[in-house]
Amino acid sequence: KAGVTQTPRYLIKTRGQQVTLSCSPISGHRSVSWYQQTPGQGLQFLFEYFSETQRNKGNFPGRFSGRQFSNSRSEMNVSTLELGDSALYLCASSISTGRAEQYFGPGTRLTVT
């Protein structure tokens, strides 16, 4: 069974630009969660989508948004990029929401200059 895939793997953007990251979950998984990982803050929850609906959201500004498609694939968008948005963005999928184990993709390394 194929794992979680994320594209692109690496991105370099300039302050003020916007970026879209993509995530394809494990086949059959309907929940997709997004996390930001930085050396200082560790892994922090951004939001979760289940059946095309945002289930819950972490404590991030509105510049961070996402969506999920009918095939469970998800995209995350960050507008008006800031230097502090440089991080590893991880996507995780699970069969359902709540107690299910989450399986992570390799991440997208975003660098904002």
Next chain:
Amino acid sequence: EDQVTQSPEALRLQEGESSSLNCSYTVSGLRGLFWYRQDPGKGPEFLFTLYSAGEEKEKERLKATLTKKESFLHITAPKPEDSATYLCAGGGSQGNLIFGKGTKLSVKP
């Protein structure tokens, strides 16, 4: 506020030297305690989920245990390939994972 704290931040062991990693948690409505392994440049790899105090799970040289306030990851006779960052996470009441900062384990031959 939900919080997960891991200790130590870093641990250096000799091959074969057993030890334990600690994860203390304060998560309202805990929906499982999760352990992950993360290698440099990769996403976290799922290891275990524990749901009830007293529960134990094993995988090769790793054993995870859970109490009402803490979880331990015991590493028996580690090998260099066990070197990685081990992450603990509590399942929040809304289905999100609250992660600790991790323990970076180095096992020298």
